[in-house]
Amino acid sequence: MATRGGRAEGCTVLHVDMDAFFASVEVRRHPELAGTPVIVGGAGNRGVVTSATYEARRYGVHAAMPTARALRLCPTATVLPGDMALYSEVSRSVMALFRSITPLVEPLSMDEAFLDVSGAGRRLGDAIEIGEYLRARVFDEQGITCSVGVAGSKFVAKLASTRAKPDGLLVVRPAKAIDFLHPLPVGALWGVGPKTEEALLRLGLRTVGDIAHVPVRTLERAVGAAAGSHLHELSWGRDPRRVVPDEPEKSTGAEETFDTDVDDPAVIRRELLRLSERTAARLRSAGHLARTVSIKVRFADFATITRSRTLGVPTDVGQELYDTACGLFDALGLDRARIRLVGVRAERLVDAGSAAQQLELGAREHGRRDAELAADRAARRFGPGAVRPATLLRQGDARW
DNA sequence: TCTGGGGTCCTGTAACCT
């Protein structure tokens, strides 16, 4: 495998990944915390870690770990609640920087993206030089570090950036991809989580090289047809997926875990209303309508169910999401079951502009939608929650 | 030790249509 300094033969894909993104942005805002363990995450009794500085990770803290446990491992850590608006702003700036290098930028999340730099070479040098240039620009402009993987395919570039962390750059030329991949543990592969890893280990497959040398049929039987053939291809470094900018959003939603389990249907319905309004506001701001509404209910024992219903006419109206969500919830026929979480999702999104005519034909109640649009304007002017349904205006309830 | 919130994709099943 190649490291910095070599030529980037056949390398056209960069994977750029911010290091401990949320925590790094917090350290930039609170310079006195530099070099100390910082955890971003929920502080409540059910909060989990969203991001942690490398100083905290040294104690075994990692993302998705309950915050309470993280604090037992690392009692000196500073826990911060997180500021999504700020992280989004930093993310937008970083993505804009990427797009100034190449239009072929595919964001994967707020803190990482693929870049196809095959067309940018002449101007800025080869893929390695572009990677180093980006790392320097991100640090200069945002005061945070990132890691870069440089390779001939998305999947190898992604693995390379992971191995380069923190604050590094790793090049894996196509000719060396197999040497790089085969010693890695199966869990390093994209798409192999705990369940799949367990299934593979049962077959005695521990490394990517093991996967490469087992018959595809065996893999397919163990983990399913699609995943089996996919893993086999990846194990030989074959990943033909292109870098695709502007993938359309497929769904949007909101969910909430209660501080303590709830068995009062009135409380559940009120939460469904809040989540429906929040989801609808997101649909409107993205210019989308939803064809399908789904709810998620997680019980006290963590068992989780979903129910969905496709609407006759797509909508971005909170009241309509709520009516559907309530109908789905009522149809469960629960008898004061203890519920831990409820969620509302809008799926099968369509563009509001192209669906406008259909909306007219559907002759929905325009008054409700107009009221919600007015609430959107008020929220932009006075802050979120400036206008909300009367049923959400109970005393002592300041959450939105 | 007790598991957040935002998503995507895949699979199995059932219903429906031809």
Next chain:
DNA sequence: TCTGAGGTTACAGGACCC
């Protein structure tokens, strides 16, 4: 007319990612 095969779509659940 009846039946079966095969395709499509809707729905539910689950694995996975950050």
